[in-house]
Amino acid sequence: MSVISSQPKKIIIIGGGSAGWMAASLIHKAWAKKGTKILLIESDVISKIGVGEGSTPSLRLFFNHLGISEQEWMPQCNATYKCGISFPGWTNTDDPAFADYPAYIHPFYSQADWKTGNAFMHNARLRREGVDVPAHPDNYWLQSYLAKSFKAPIARQQLSDEMDYGYHFDSALVGDFLKKRLLNMGLNHLTDTVDGVELDDSGQISSVITKRNAAQSADLFIDCTGFAARLIRQALNVDFVDYSDCLFNDRAIAIQSPIDCSRDIPSQTTSTALSAGWAWQIPLSNRYGNGYVYSSKYISDEEAEKELRKHIGPSCLGEKARMIKMRLGRLSQHWHKNVLAVGLSQGFIEPLEATALMLIQHTVESFISSYEDMQLSKRDILAQQDIYNSQLNEVFESIKDYIVAHYRLNSRTDSKYWCDNRENKNNSARLKALLSAWSTPGGDFEAELHRHNAELTYFAPSWYCLFSGKGHFPTSLNKPSANTKVAPTTEIIKYCHQVSKQFYNHNEQLEKVYGERLDIL
Known part of the structure; x- marks a missing residue:
């Protein structure tokens, strides 16, 4: 397939839901004014999964990119603010080694956490070396204090550093909101079911056969058909990389x-x-x-x-x-021939860290950028697809390793499930290296993060929160020597408590956004 323009002439998106309407929104924003025709075909007989109701901060960037304010979309989707994720019960608190680690919060952090976050990582490094210093992550990150005191991540007065945050929402309503918005903007839409797929002589999809509207042809097809993967797997037979050997949940x-x-x-x-x-x-x-x-x-x-x-x-x-x-894993190729898979059709990593919408957004945004770059660089489409698929697969693998680490680091002994997860050795070379570096005296954990490109989706503070929050430190600890520089945890706790008072109560901020009291909705 030769490159003839910096964007396709016609795109058909198969499937609605969060994946379909997010993809349509981003593509419409990028290419509609340049002449690309977009058609979304949505079945009214195939149910949507629709249980992903949390996000990372990337969703905020998504709405900002589309020019949609929180006042516009949050009330329509019953949305609330999200400061992070709390993980209670993942440790065996009957064991004295983990008694002080019954739970921790993986926060969204910002420039406001720069000093306190560095202090946390400094103390965690000392504790890894057997020095008895406080290193529970909840003491050092501002959003942990906001979450514990039911605050929104919105300050009453402008801070020098803006906070990063996510959302909770009804995922079905997010899809409905984006659908209504795009239809009002003139996006073409069919309510129909795809019954068949026609391939041309090169093995690309030439058209999809719908139940009520006959054949629909396009240059590019986007598969948002969920776990069925109607185009990318059923029609084009792209291989699936199974994650069940390291992620047990199904x-x-x-x-x-x-x-x-x-x-x-x-x-x-x-x-x-x-x-x-x-x-x-x-x-x-x-x-x-x-x-x-x-x-x-x-x-x-x-x-x-x-x-x-x-x-x-x-x-x-x-x-x-x-x-x-659930089927956990990913495609070997997300962009193959003239099909791009988005959402569950391209793969799924369990929702422990709420990465589903982030992956949808990243998949589409990076595709748009990659497609346009192909024209500018004069690169062959197969070479461009290889680069794109390799980079996207690395994102999936990076997220997978972070999720798997949650299970490897659990210390529960009350069920075979948790013991088997902890003892499971089906881990990537990257995760094995990180586990070894953390537990080895003198091991350079951050060097391993860099060497294995482990900060592709989760930066060093997140990895430190994960290991420290689950209490993975030596059981034998020594008091710090007179020459040991220890971050002042007591002062940091006072500072974070004081700063958190500058933020709106969560209900109060929601009522500002909604324009009415929540208890009478």
Whole structure:
């Protein structure tokens, strides 16, 4: 396929949901005014997964890029603010080595954390070497204090450094919001089901056959058909790289429960370890989203639902449960021939760190940039696809390693699931090197992060929070010598408490954005 322009003439997106409408939004922004025709075909008989209800800070950049304010989209999607993710229950607090680490928060950090964050990493380095200094991450990051005091990551007065943050939201409503916006902007849309695919002599897709609107042809097709991967796998037979040897979970059960908006709404996701996986709790302005991500090898669906309901409590009585089968892994090629896979069709890493929408956004944005660069560089399309797929696969692998590390670093001994996860040796060379460097006296952990490109998606502070938050330090500790420089944790705690007072209460900030009281919505 030769390069004839810096953007395709016609694009067909198959599938709606978050993936389809986010892809359509970004492509419309980049190419619609340059003459690219965009058609989104959305089935009304295929159900959407739609349980990803948390984000990383990249979603804020997504809406900013589209020129959409928080006042415009958040009330339409029952959205709230997110300062980070809390991880209770991942350690064995009956063991004295982990007694002081029952939970920790993986925060979103900003320039405001530069000094306190460096202090945390300094103390963590000392504790790794057997020096008895405080190194729990929650003491050093401002957003940990905001989350624990039900604050929004929005200051009452402009700070010198703006905070970074994520959101909680109803993912189905995000798709609906973007759909309505694009249809008002004139995007072409068909409600129909793809029954077949036609290939040309070169093996590319020439058209898709719809149930009610016959054949639809295009230069480029975007596969947003979820786990079915209707185009990229069923039609083009692209290989799938399975992650089940290192990530055991293959099921999720989702249950909603009510929220009392007359009380403080949390500004954090909570991911609590249960017997055969972990449970999420995500606060929206109208309800809680709850779920259990687990392995069917260690617990039945019925037992998992029972355990989740017990964990949630009586508030979920009478609420329906939805079970979702998951396939964890990624494609070997996300952009193949004239098809780009986006969302679940390209792969899935369990939602422990809420990376699903970030991957959708990154996939599409980097594709747009790559496609345009292909024209400027005069590079052959196959060479450009190789570069694109290699870089995107490295992003998937980097996220996978960070997620796997959560399980490898657990210290629970109460179930075979947790013991098997901790003992599992099916890890990448990168993760093995990081685990070794952290636990080896004198090991240069940060050098290993750089050497293995481990900071592609998670910077050093996140890796330090992960290892330190789960209490992975020597059991034998010595008092610091007179010459040892120790970061002043007590002063840092006072400082963070004082600064956190400058931020809006979460409910108060939401009511500013919504323009009305939450408890009467």
